[in-house]
Amino acid sequence: DPYSGDPPRHPALQVNSLKPFNAEPPAELLTENYLTPNQLFFKRNHLPVPAVDAASYRLQVEGPGGRVLALSLPELKRRFPKHEVTVTLQCAGNRRSEMSRVRQVKGLEWGVAAISTARWGGVRLRDVLAHAGYGEEEEEAGEQHVCFEGLDKDLSGAAYGASIPYRTAMGPGADVLLAYEMNGEELPRDHGYPLRVVVPGVVGARNVKWLGRVSVSPEESPSHWQRNDYKGFSPAVDWDTVDFTTAPAIQELPIQSAITDPAPGATVPPGELTVKGYAWSGGGRGVVRVDVSLDGGRTWHVAELTGEEQRPGRAWAWRLWRLTAPVPPDATELDIVCKAVDASYNVQPDTVEPIWNLRGVLSNAWHRVRVTGAE
Ligand code: MTE
Numbered sequence: 001d002p003y004s005g006d007p008p009r010h011p012a013l014q015v016n017s018l019k020p021f022n023a024e025p026p027a028e029l030l031t032e033n034y035l036t037p038n039q040l041f042f043k044r045n046h047l048p049v050p051a052v053d054a055a056s057y058r059l060q061v062e063g064p065g066g067r068v069l070a071l072s073l074p075e076l077k078r079r080f081p082k083h084e085v086t087v088t089l090q091c092a093g094n095r096r097s098e099m100s101r102v103r104q105v106k107g108l109e110w111g112v113a114a115i116s117t118a119r120w121g122g123v124r125l126r127d128v129l130a131h132a133g134y135g136e137e138e139e140e141a142g143e144q145h146v147c148f149e150g151l152d153k154d155l156s157g158a159a160y161g162a163s164i165p166y167r168t169a170m171g172p173g174a175d176v177l178l179a180y181e182m183n184g185e186e187l188p189r190d191h192g193y194p195l196r197v198v199v200p201g202v203v204g205a206r207n208v209k210w211l212g213r214v215s216v217s218p219e220e221s222p223s224h225w226q227r228n229d230y231k232g233f234s235p236a237v238d239w240d241t242v243d244f245t246t247a248p249a250i251q252e253l254p255i256q257s258a259i260t261d262p263a264p265g266a267t268v269p270p271g272e273l274t275v276k277g278y279a280w281s282g283g284g285r286g287v288v289r290v291d292v293s294l295d296g297g298r299t300w301h302v303a304e305l306t307g308e309e310q311r312p313g314r315a316w317a318w319r320l321w322r323l324t325a326p327v328p329p330d331a332t333e334l335d336i337v338c339k340a341v342d343a344s345y346n347v348q349p350d351t352v353e354p355i356w357n358l359r360g361v362l363s364n365a366w367h368r369v370r371v372t373g374a375e
């Protein structure tokens with residue numbers, strides 16, 4: 001069993017797949033903390049968790065002209081300044097199960113909690129690439145990509161891989177990390193021990209764990225997960241007509257929000273109801289507002305945003321939110337809805353149908369939770 005060496009996991013996690021291990025925390029627990037505890041942070045593995053020996057570990061960094069640097073962990077820590085950033089990671093498939101309710105899609109049936117936030121500590125990818133000899137000339141030379149390879153491999157020996165545009169890594173506000181710490185602890189095995197990429201504002205899939213190699217290329221990563229997965233399509237496209245070669249790879253994610261409390265089907269007492277949830281947008285776009293309705297979207301309340309303030313253009317982490325409002329006295333059923341607005345005034349679509357896609361990615365319609373009112 002290639003999975004026999006996987007690490008132990010927290011029993012509260014809701015498991016989507018055991019081998020490889022994929023799990024999310026219960027929604028109500030997700031928003032208990034602004035920083036998600038490491039054990040509850042959602043876990044998305046495509047392959048067995050590799051056993052990496054920290055003492056012999058070397059990060060390979062391919063410089064211009066193909067010269068390869070091999071950097072040990074102590075060298076990385078000694079040579080480059082430590083940098084910490086609070087970043088929310090979201091899987092492209094977060095809330096996929098809502099898409100499958102419209103029409104079956106292919107993929108893990110995530111609920112609303114394939115998203116989590118941590119304070120990551122590590123070195124800046126920009127500093128490491130500059131040390132390897134990269135600068136601004138590469139940017140001027142046309143579109144380039146920074147490619148990452150994981151140390152986790154499938155049966156054919158192919159590693160998990162992904163890439164991001166060069167400017168995402170090297171731009172002036174770039175906070176892309178090679179992280180060795182998560183919430184002040186050593187990076188846990190499930191999250192990429194001993195070193196992972198953290199790309200703020202960008203889909204989870206590009207945040208390569210168990211990082212083995214970094215290179216710069218005029219081509220995107222050749223990995224299956226870069227080229228033939230994690231792309232969006234029209235609802236009209238099916239498995240006979242899909243063309244992965246022409247659709248762009250998902251990088252920055254769209255505005256997202258969801259209700260984490262109360263749970264669907266709960267009975268709410270009369271009087272006041274408190275609704276809780278999260279909101280986040282990709283590309284460093286802040287959350288400017290969350291609107292909540294208790295009557296299916298007929299009337300709206302503005303939720304209170306909690307958690308850390310966001311920096312304009314570098315809003316890498318989510319806001320949590322809450323709304324306390326009177327329950328209409330005669331209500332037998334409440335249809336709670338939330339929708340968020342980001343700093344570019346992007347909004348969430350009201351329904352799933354027009355954004356349905358065969359892979360079930362980018363599921364960010366208004367989130368609806370139905371609860372029962374107690375007499
Ligand atoms: N990196 C490697 N090496 N292998 C993987 O399977 N999964 C990716 C990404 N990095 C993956 C990986 C996906 S799809 C997501 S959503 C995030 O890791 C999940 O990160 P987490 O498990 O730390 O939450």
Ligand code: MO
Binds near residue numbers: 090091092
């Ligand atoms: Mo993902």
